[in-house]
Amino acid sequence: MSQYKGIVEVIKPGFYTSVQDLGRPGLGHWGIPISGPMDEQSYLLANHLLQNDPPSACLEMTMTGGTFKFHHQAIIVLTGANGKAHINGKAISINQVVEIAAGHELEIGPFYKGTRMYLGIKGGFKTALSFESRSWYRGLTKYFRCPKGLRIPFEAVAEHSHNNHSKVGIDDSLFENNVLDVYPGPEATEMSNGNFEALFEKSFHLSDLQNRMGIQLSETFKNHLKEILTAPVYPGTVQLTPGGKIIILMKDAQVTGGYPRILQLSPESINILAQKKPKDPIRFRLKEF
Template sequence: MIQVLKPGFLTSIQDKGRFGYRHSGVPISGAMDEVSSDMANALLGNSKDAAVMEITLSGPELLFESDTAIAISGAMMSPTINDNELFNDEVYRIKAGSILKFGKLVRGIRCYLAVSGGFNTKKVLGSRSWYFSVTGVEVLSTGKRLPIAENRSLNKNPDLTAAMVHNYNSSVIEVEQGPEFDLLSEAQKAQLFNGIFNIAKENNRMAYQLKQQIYKHTYSILTSSTLPGTVQLTPSGKLIILMKDAQTTGGYPRVLQLTEASIALLSQKSTSDEVDFTLK
């Protein structure tokens, strides 16, 4: 078990997400940055489906009540175990009674803590991902105890051949054409791919908005299905990028679609960071 001494900011348990329930309006949820969560799990030899802890902007303080091993990937948040410095993308054996803390945010905004065997929190609709309307819990709270696999042997030779890492300095967000891309004028397309955009203060697990707008439009569509990574265009010209906790349908034209790798990269960016779209 792991006991939460301090919850940090917007800390949650996430896995690959909740599939097969979108027809009922249930979001996919899951780790915002699958590149980093996959890396943390791979380092420990876990399944890619193993649940991890998603830590946003500031980290929790955790007491390990049993022996385990951990790996941290994604944002650099100056982690320590018993006040000894830890590094991202390394495996550490942890003894019962140890305390994990996080400090200064150095790079990115979301990091992922994996434990050997994964977090064994309750599954709801086939997933351990927290989403309040489905699971009744959204973020960590002080005193909460999280079950983990115990006495699990560690894979000493993890397969990292498929593991990816971010170029955190890149602002390039790779996209595909969305279903309503052809509604755009040539001038609007030029704005999308030649302009520079910055992330607005409205950014979270549901959606990222961009500060700059493109030309207004009067296009209308029937309410249609959306996915994480769908880029919607409002009549005023505002661009909204749906993320992992987004709604399952929408009535704005779906002009672009982010790749999974681009969703992951975008999830490590915050207010005022630059975004440049490029067609895949």
């Protein structure tokens, strides 16, 4: 039996909902991806508003929310993407800390701005630890996405908590900005004259081929690069295949790859990209080390 007294039940899990904390950095030599929140800025905001420790686990929802029944009183907040959210039919705002009573349901609909929303809870969700992290990853943890009926533990709060119902404004830059700051990748110098510079002269669009491992762009980019020996890759690494496909690796990406690494996104740009939808335009902007 769990040592935690609070339980939230997943009534409807939504499109893709998972538990994420700050992940597992430093385990690449074991072949273990970093994982963690796709939009780390919104994830950290949730824990900041709740006065949680930064690594406290949240629920990450993609494209659409779900319905969650709280069997015990809790203090929660929603951050990141914007969408309609209700507690027992009463609308609540994004970025506002609220209490939810025992037996009440939180219902979150499709997102109309952004792609990923975070449900934070006072004290964090208390799913099982794996390699000192609660982040879900297929093959490493029992679940990689929320199934219907799952009961997720958390630390129940006192019946009469003193909450200031803090709220902050939405940072629209995550949703409005389509410029991704990047650094040259290890194989950038192998691109032919003018080919590397051409990456920054055009817009690209996100394709439907995307998940927590990576995002493929719709346009192809002609090049004369060859595949490389397997080499380290990280979240934000931009790979260019010999056939011209551009793949941007994200938080659940493998730790090595065999395609040329032409660019590396800044951490802030990973957050921006995580909030984009298929067909959204992006541009690369070069930054120097």
